Amino acid sequence: MDHVYKKIELTGSSPESMEKAVENAVAKAGESLRNLRWFEVVDSRGQIEGGRVAHWQVTVKIGFTLDD
Amino acid sequence: MDHVYKKIELTGSSPESMEKAVENAVAKAGESLRNLRWFEVVDSRGQIEGGRVAHWQVTVKIGFTLDD
Amino acid sequence: MDHVYKKIELTGSSPESMEKAVENAVAKAGESLRNLRWFEVVDSRGQIEGGRVAHWQVTVKIGFTLDD
């Protein structure tokens, strides 16, 4: 059978690390979507407050199966 | 709290200007989504009719908050 | 009237050809969306099994009208 995947683009943030920002985005996607398969990092940036990195912000595309 | 944002990609059009094309896309997004935060211009193009620019077409990614 | 289009990103797959992979993605999109207008190829890749191409996987952005 031929699968079809959909990709959505989310930006996760975290005060801790880039990995944690990605995990937050994936967790959020998992609240409303089943069958998440992979992610691709699109962009990494962050907010600076008081001269220090306050939030890591990582934009990911998340792919999931559309078949049922 | 760690926010998560989603981005969608829309193409707005307008006979007037590139700004108006963007505003049309944002207005359309606002009909069904709350908490729109920012847009990023991805692509600018347009249709030519009778040797003149008939429509400006601007593709934007629009980011909005997923948290509630 | 000023149209607004939305683009979604799908990956279709097929054991036959890149065209068939695109057609599978478009057909899947058509199950839940009306007014599909165009697609743009974003990425072409595939799986190899037993030293041969097993699946063609083509990612497309598909544009459709949001007006009603």
Added chain:
Amino acid sequence: MDHVYKKIELTGSSPESMEKAVENAVAKAGESLRNLRWFEVVDSRGQIEGGRVAHWQVTVKIGFTLDD
């Protein structure tokens, strides 16, 4: 019938706005070509004189039908 389109690359300029720079490029193309169909913005820049923007310069690809 299968259309074939050709694209040419022009840079229009205007002291007024980016839209006017595009329109100047399209108008110039229309002097020698019929059947212009669309344009794609490739690059936007401009000249600064006396500390102010003196000319907007927008490079576009302009597509037109080759069939007759």
Added chain:
Amino acid sequence: MDHVYKKIELTGSSPESMEKAVENAVAKAGESLRNLRWFEVVDSRGQIEGGRVAHWQVTVKIGFTLDD
């Protein structure tokens, strides 16, 4: 002797396949230009009608010799 090549950008279309869209563009170029040497695929997209791919549209740069 040092050759000089020129590249033009064409978009071919076909209801059948991406290869046929390229071949249509090359055939059209050959009507007015001799010494075509190579092509480079720049962009692949297409029109959707009735929920199905109606036309494959492939943009190519075509290189040809300017020497004589």
Added chain:
Amino acid sequence: MDHVYKKIELTGSSPESMEKAVENAVAKAGESLRNLRWFEVVDSRGQIEGGRVAHWQVTVKIGFTLDD
């Protein structure tokens, strides 16, 4: 004589238009630098508030002469 130019990267913003955002960036650069020559648009985006575009934000590289 061989000129050397330096480029700096600024983001201007304006509630009115993309052109005005660029002009604000150029005007700011002109407060501390002489001999501004050209700008190149790098990125266009903006803030959305209350479902409407509140600020246009355009990032430009601005080139100026280093010679004296």
Added chain:
Amino acid sequence: MDHVYKKIELTGSSPESMEKAVENAVAKAGESLRNLRWFEVVDSRGQIEGGRVAHWQVTVKIGFTLDD
């Protein structure tokens, strides 16, 4: 266990189609490498002879497992 993959870059050619050009590259890679897993299309171009497409040339990155 944590896999490591290596990617190599090959250009396959075929007088028939882009798919066949990819398959030729994959087949060649399979002569000396085991555990080929996927390919990514990097570039599509071709040679023109006598005003017609003579060879399709597709460059792919081919990924394979380094573990043993």
Added chain:
Amino acid sequence: MDHVYKKIELTGSSPESMEKAVENAVAKAGESLRNLRWFEVVDSRGQIEGGRVAHWQVTVKIGFTLDD
């Protein structure tokens, strides 16, 4: 009021992690600049010594307010 931001490009390094390399660049920028607002990761690389990663090197653009 319309803000204007300037972006500078720094490469931070760290033997520990990519996050630490970014934080070092931000800390260095903060020694001479006030009002740092955000960073964008441009490039990630590193030095290898003795077959192991010795330094993570991350290039970031750092944006700060020019208004006063």
Added chain:
Amino acid sequence: MDHVYKKIELTGSSPESMEKAVENAVAKAGESLRNLRWFEVVDSRGQIEGGRVAHWQVTVKIGFTLDD
């Protein structure tokens, strides 16, 4: 003396972090190659299982000296 470097492209994976994925790729390269000098991150992605990030997959180019 003029050095010549070769770059190879590897994808490392790790359930822990992006840094660990890079280190695994570097370690694997070091099993068969001496004189590894630097790496450049090309792409970051990962697998999702059970709604969580299961593996970080980072593709790097690794440069090493060819001289002897």
Added chain:
Amino acid sequence: MDHVYKKIELTGSSPESMEKAVENAVAKAGESLRNLRWFEVVDSRGQIEGGRVAHWQVTVKIGFTLDD
């Protein structure tokens, strides 16, 4: 007055150097076009024969004034 410029894409070649390849392309363009103004290097490559560089091939976009 508002100028409009056209850009064409040529590939020059030379057995000597990249500069000479560009100069050959510019000289060829000058045989049929007046008012050449600038060029932009798009791509640099070359042919290898007998294990040595035989021809440098540089692709340039050449801009010229369309006004008269």
Added chain:
Amino acid sequence: MDHVYKKIELTGSSPESMEKAVENAVAKAGESLRNLRWFEVVDSRGQIEGGRVAHWQVTVKIGFTLDD
């Protein structure tokens, strides 16, 4: 110790060659900055006068150490 580098972007020009244009940019940077370490070519272009290349213009990013 963890170094931090800053990159600035300069465009050098020369009537002679691309290398000389880079060297002029580096020399200019060296008038006001110590500890220059490397450059990266960003863009190569030039001015044409009288149908010939009049100036080579090469834009480089120049990296230097911020530590002291």
Added chain:
Amino acid sequence: MDHVYKKIELTGSSPESMEKAVENAVAKAGESLRNLRWFEVVDSRGQIEGGRVAHWQVTVKIGFTLDD
């Protein structure tokens, strides 16, 4: 017959010029590979020592025939 080509990525360096850096990379490749056909410049950079360009470093992809 359908050829298959492989591309490898090398960085050559030279204190003299960018062309010489490419030639050094090609010469090194020729020590272990036959049937080198073409190269593509990927990246140009260099080392600065004492405020002057000390080494030109050019990264090229070199293509060669895999058939025998």
